Amino acid sequence: MLAAKHANPRLVVVASASSSSGRLHVRDLATTPGDFAPAATGAQRHHSTLAGPTTARESSRRREEGDKERKVVQGAVGAPTASPWLCNSPQMTRTVQKSLWAAASQWDAVLRPGKVRNAPDDSSQPTYGLLGKDLAMFSEAGFDMDKIHLKRNAPVAQLYEDAIKYEGAVIAASGALINFSGKKTGRSPKDKRIVYEETSKDDWGAINIQMDEHTFEINRERAIDYLNTRDNVYVFDGFAGWDPKYRIKVRVIASRAYHALFMHNMLIRPTAKELEEFGTPDFTIYNAGQFPANRFTAGMTSQTSVEVNFKRREMVILGTEYAGEMKKGIFSVMHYLQPVKFGNLSLHSSANQGPDGDVSLFFGLSGTGKTTLSADPRRALIGDDEHVWSDNGVFNIEGGCYAKCVGLDAEKEPAIFNAIRFGSILENVTYDYATREPNYEDTGITENTRCAYPIEYIDNAKIPCMANEQPKNVIYLTCDAFGVLPPVSLLDSNQAQYWFLSGYTSKTPGTEDGIAEPTPTFSTCFGAPFIILHPSRYASMLAKKMEAAGTRCWLINTGWVGGAFGTGKRCPLKYTRAIVDAVHSGELNNADFKETPVFGLKVPTKIEGIPDDVLNPEAAWSDKKAYQQTLEKLAGMFNKAFERYSTECSPEVVAAGPKI
Ligand SMILES: Nc1ncnc2c1ncn2[C@@H]1O[C@H](COP(=O)(O)OP(=O)(O)O)[C@@H](O)[C@H]1O
Numbered sequence: 001m002l003a004a005k006h007a008n009p010r011l012v013v014v015a016s017a018s019s020s021s022g023r024l025h026v027r028d029l030a031t032t033p034g035d036f037a038p039a040a041t042g043a044q045r046h047h048s049t050l051a052g053p054t055t056a057r058e059s060s061r062r063r064e065e066g067d068k069e070r071k072v073v074q075g076a077v078g079a080p081t082a083s084p085w086l087c088n089s090p091q092m093t094r095t096v097q098k099s100l101w102a103a104a105s106q107w108d109a110v111l112r113p114g115k116v117r118n119a120p121d122d123s124s125q126p127t128y129g130l131l132g133k134d135l136a137m138f139s140e141a142g143f144d145m146d147k148i149h150l151k152r153n154a155p156v157a158q159l160y161e162d163a164i165k166y167e168g169a170v171i172a173a174s175g176a177l178i179n180f181s182g183k184k185t186g187r188s189p190k191d192k193r194i195v196y197e198e199t200s201k202d203d204w205g206a207i208n209i210q211m212d213e214h215t216f217e218i219n220r221e222r223a224i225d226y227l228n229t230r231d232n233v234y235v236f237d238g239f240a241g242w243d244p245k246y247r248i249k250v251r252v253i254a255s256r257a258y259h260a261l262f263m264h265n266m267l268i269r270p271t272a273k274e275l276e277e278f279g280t281p282d283f284t285i286y287n288a289g290q291f292p293a294n295r296f297t298a299g300m301t302s303q304t305s306v307e308v309n310f311k312r313r314e315m316v317i318l319g320t321e322y323a324g325e326m327k328k329g330i331f332s333v334m335h336y337l338q339p340v341k342f343g344n345l346s347l348h349s350s351a352n353q354g355p356d357g358d359v360s361l362f363f364g365l366s367g368t369g370k371t372t373l374s375a376d377p378r379r380a381l382i383g384d385d386e387h388v389w390s391d392n393g394v395f396n397i398e399g400g401c402y403a404k405c406v407g408l409d410a411e412k413e414p415a416i417f418n419a420i421r422f423g424s425i426l427e428n429v430t431y432d433y434a435t436r437e438p439n440y441e442d443t444g445i446t447e448n449t450r451c452a453y454p455i456e457y458i459d460n461a462k463i464p465c466m467a468n469e470q471p472k473n474v475i476y477l478t479c480d481a482f483g484v485l486p487p488v489s490l491l492d493s494n495q496a497q498y499w500f501l502s503g504y505t506s507k508t509p510g511t512e513d514g515i516a517e518p519t520p521t522f523s524t525c526f527g528a529p530f531i532i533l534h535p536s537r538y539a540s541m542l543a544k545k546m547e548a549a550g551t552r553c554w555l556i557n558t559g560w561v562g563g564a565f566g567t568g569k570r571c572p573l574k575y576t577r578a579i580v581d582a583v584h585s586g587e588l589n590n591a592d593f594k595e596t597p598v599f600g601l602k603v604p605t606k607i608e609g610i611p612d613d614v615l616n617p618e619a620a621w622s623d624k625k626a627y628q629q630t631l632e633k634l635a636g637m638f639n640k641a642f643e644r645y646s647t648e649c650s651p652e653v654v655a656a657g658p659k660i
């Protein structure tokens with residue numbers, strides 16, 4: 001299928017139509033752990049061959065060695081009791097902790113060179129050694145500790161080595177790891193479910209797709225059974241949330257080194273001491289994405305299932321290897337936990353801070369520009385995607401960024417371009433076979449090509465990623481594929497609530513399964529797939545916080561100008577940046593505004609560096625009649641989408657919608 005796209009014979013063809021068959025999963029399971037070729041795509045198989053397969057004999061020798069060593073510590077560990085949410089300050093009893101420590105030191109004792117495969121090179125890094133005190137938790141969860149080889153918080157280089165050896169990854173010229181997610185290259189929102197159970201059902205937002213507890217158990221068992229067939233199982237322990245008061249401990253258990261490295265980049269990396277004291281995680285992800293869900297299990301509608309269980313504090317992934325499911329899964333957890341347990345507001349936004357301390361939030365659904373616009377040389381980056389607004393200010397949930405790579409250009413987006421180096425993961429990006437230069441123009445695998453890098457790879461990142469400031473500006477990013485919304489307008493408080501609840505944008509191709517061209521959508525709170533509670537709970541918290549802090553609210557259209565998708569063009573990035581600069585410099589505070597018809601948006605009449613016909617969409621369209629019709633069509637869509645909120649909002653908020 002893709003071969004035709006690659007006229008240049010030096011380019012590796014990294015996907016083929018046949019690579020998406022479910023057959024590969026079967027093969028994966030049927031192969032013994034010793035001689036498995038875990039690649040899930042044709043591309044990965046191809047690369048594995050290049051890298052040289054691991055021989056069955058070698059693997060089984062290593063496995064036997066591993067078995068002997070593990071047996072030394074088996075049984076030495078007392079089972080820790082399950083902790084409630086937030087066991088930051090370890091809640092294990094002293095006795096349990098003591099026996100865990102004893103086990104840990106026994107484990108350390110067997111960590112002799114040559115005995116343990118892939119022992120970490122850096123001895124200051126407590127990695128597998130610490131598994132001793134966690135072994136009981138794994139056995140209890142159903143892991144076959146006599147068989148699998150757990151690698152916890154393995155060094156980045158080792159995850160590279162494993163991904164190259166077993167998954168067909170390659171190293172890009174810049175040192176980044178190029179990897180492939182197989183059939184699924186974007187999120188699968190239709191296959192994402194939340195378990196309906198008594199601990200969280202009172203906060204149920206009616207927007208979630210339900211799953212029952214029993215089905216969760218079945219899928220969880222399936223995931224663990226699959227992981228038990230693997231030679232290597234990767235564990236990453238880290239934190240979500242930079243504010244120590246509100247952070248949670250997250251454990252990721254995955255069959256692919258690339259998934260462990262992804263979460264190493266995306267979670268907050270623990271110090272050696274924090275890792276040593278990690279204890280029982282608050283939330284665990286079982287990522288068996290290489291193995292499909294059983295379509296005959298009740299409620300399954302495909303081979304993909306992504307499911308969150310608040311009672312068990314667990315997430316299970318089957319049938320998708322798109323790494324973004326994990327980070328967005330943790331985000332869903334925070335969208336429940338932060339408001340319900342702490343009274344904080346979770347935000348699908350990026351955040352940055354100016355030299356004078358002013359904080360800006362950029363809300364937006366995928367592809368609207370959160371990551372791109374928050375990476376601003378004049379401002380410190382707090383984070384690119386997931387934040388929490390607490391009474392103290394704003395903190396990032398994540399320890400890294402996940403940037404889109406399509407069309408990435410060193411000149412236009414230098415901060416992101418330069419972050420793609422050793423340790424970063426390029427996902428589904430093709431490359432030149434000889435030079436190993438990524439080809440960011442190639443959308444042959446997907447338009448949703450990505451790079452995940454630790455946030456400190458952005459030069460002006462603010463670490464720790466938090467600000468003790470209430471946001472001064474909130475910017476709603478919308479990517480209007482109809483091309484009728486102005487590139488910038490100022491919203492009053494009612495409009496701010498209306499537009500937040502509406503969450504209008506166009507889905508960009510690739511980020512979600514099945515989206516091939518910009519598709520208008522109303523994704524409430526600018527993130528319907530991630531919210532858990534009723535949308536109006538987030539909306540009213542936001543309104544209160546903005547009012548208390550005197551925050552200004554801007555609507556920025558990063559989508560089409562001069563016509564709809566197909567006729568017009570995407571607003572040039574340099575103009576959007578100039579608009580954002582004008583918000584931050586205060587230029588817009590003194591601007592004159594003119595109200596638009598239908599939507600009643602206040603648009604500045606002049607901005608330094610922006611052509612007047614770009615500021616005014618009507619002027620940018622050559623066909624005025626088509627403009628008016630499109631504007632009214634969009635207004636009609638807004639009115640229809642807002643019907644569901646009309647009874648929950650004040651009449652003023654309802655009246656802030658378009659008038660046709
Ligand atoms: N005017 C614009 N503003 C923001 N992004 C733009 C603009 N024009 C094109 N783009 C591109 O759109 C994409 C925005 O994606 P990204 O910043 O990753 O969004 P998000 O983080 O919200 O998912 C990037 O590939 C960026 O280069």
Ligand SMILES: C=C(OP(=O)(O)O)C(=O)O
Binds near residue numbers: 324
């Ligand atoms: C990872 C994602 O985030 P975003 O596109 O908002 O950066 C996603 O939506 O899959």
Ligand SMILES: [Ca+2]
Binds near residue numbers: 365366
């Ligand atoms: Ca996002």
Ligand SMILES: [Mn+2]
Binds near residue numbers: 384402
């Ligand atoms: Mn992003």
